[in-house]
Amino acid sequence: MKSLAELQAIKERTLKNMTARNDSEDATRIVVGMATCGIAAGARPVMNAFTEELARRSLKGVTVSQTGCIGMCQYEPIVEVFVPGQEKVTYVQMTVEKVAKIVNDHIVNGNIVTEYTVGAVAK
Amino acid sequence: MRELSLNILDIAQNSIAAGASLTNIEVAEDTAKHELTITVRDNGCGMTAEQVANVLDPFFTTRTTRKVGMGIPLFKLAAEQTGGCLKIESEKGKGTTTSAVFKTDSIDFTPLGDVTSTVAILISMNTDRDFIYKRSRDGESFVLSTVEMREILGGVPLNEPEVVQWMKDYINEQTNILLGGVNQ
Ligand SMILES: Nc1ncnc2c1ncn2[C@@H]1O[C@H](COP(=O)(O)OP(=O)(O)OP(=O)(O)O)[C@@H](O)[C@H]1O
Ligand code: FES
Ligand SMILES: [Mg+2]
Numbered sequence: 001m002k003s004l005a006e007l008q009a010i011k012e013r014t015l016k017n018m019t020a021r022n023d024s025e026d027a028t029r030i031v032v033g034m035a036t037c038g039i040a041a042g043a044r045p046v047m048n049a050f051t052e053e054l055a056r057r058s059l060k061g062v063t064v065s066q067t068g069c070i071g072m073c074q075y076e077p078i079v080e081v082f083v084p085g086q087e088k089v090t091y092v093q094m095t096v097e098k099v100a101k102i103v104n105d106h107i108v109n110g111n112i113v114t115e116y117t118v119g120a121v122a123k
Numbered sequence: 124m125r126e127l128s129l130n131i132l133d134i135a136q137n138s139i140a141a142g143a144s145l146t147n148i149e150v151a152e153d154t155a156k157h158e159l160t161i162t163v164r165d166n167g168c169g170m171t172a173e174q175v176a177n178v179l180d181p182f183f184t185t186r187t188t189r190k191v192g193m194g195i196p197l198f199k200l201a202a203e204q205t206g207g208c209l210k211i212e213s214e215k216g217k218g219t220t221t222s223a224v225f226k227t228d229s230i231d232f233t234p235l236g237d238v239t240s241t242v243a244i245l246i247s248m249n250t251d252r253d254f255i256y257k258r259s260r261d262g263e264s265f266v267l268s269t270v271e272m273r274e275i276l277g278g279v280p281l282n283e284p285e286v287v288q289w290m291k292d293y294i295n296e297q298t299n300i301l302l303g304g305v306n307q
Contacts, residue, residue, distance in 0.1 A: 002293040004271065010286060014279045034132075035136070040129065048244065051284075054284075065248060068140070
């Protein structure tokens with residue numbers, strides 16, 4: 001059974017392995033729209049999938065955060081990716097299935113998944 | 124919303140937006156009365172009586188990006204369509220309590236769904252805030268508190284993947300223990 005005592009063990013393990021965390025300007029940021037309409041459209045499992053995929057690949061220097069209304073209800077769930085020094089990329093009508101490809105192609109290998117972007121979907 | 128746990132996530136976002144440093148989320152079930160009560164209580168900026176009255180009207184919102192706030196009206200509708208109700212108590216500068224009662228035996232009752240995900244996301248996305256989650260049924264209960272977790276974790280952040288996983292496992296386990304006895 002999970003107990004608070006286990007947290008103590010996690011703490012000791014983590015402190016040992018913790019490198020300087022990269023929450024600064026040179027981190028890639030994944031931002032999920034979590035206003036009411038984003039949540040209703042399925043933002044929660046999408047955010048969960050990003051966090052789990054990053055953890056699974058132990059990717060450092062990438063943060064996941066939430067924001068409010070992005071202003072395009074019909075395209076929710078919306079995810080914005082900010083790679084330092086590059087223009088923002090907006091992915092729309094996000095699903096859990098799209099997450100692994102975005103992490104692999106865009107976050108890890110630097111290739112934007114054009115077919116999922118607002119530009120491609122809005123056509 | 125497909126699950127009440129999504130409404131909980133959304134209502135708690137109002138507390139975050141209100142600058143709350145501590146948000147209490149309580150899901151309480153009374154099986155004899157066929158009632159489920161969801162309460163979100165925060166110490167954020169609060170509202171005046173006039174604001175509270177307006178919030179229940181979907182054409183009110185203090186935000187500027189879009190005219191209509193939908194979160195509270197949706198939550199209210201979900202409660203009322205089961206024969207329950209929604210109540211907001213708020214004081215400017217002190218905080219807000221939003222609570223909704225659902226009749227669980229109504230055909231229009233939306234299932235609670237994955238509250239674990241809701242709590243895990245709220246905590247890991249807002250590591251500068253505290254949350255206390257309490258789940259109860261017929262007088263039995265368990266609590267997850269970030270205040271308590273922080274005391275143990277020291278400098279390890281609440282969004283550390285192993286910590287997030289521990290939280291999810293803990294809530295799932297405790298929920299199963301809590302609900303197990305009644306259904307069997
Ligand atoms: N806990 C709270 N503390 C302070 N103000 C609140 C709180 N909850 C709601 N409000 C006020 O009520 C308004 C309406 O809330 P509601 O959730 O219905 O819509 P919203 O948050 O503006 O937009 P959204 O549709 O994304 O939820 C908010 O904009 C805010 O001004
Ligand atoms: S309300 Fe839908 S994007 Fe903001
Ligand atoms: Mg809201």
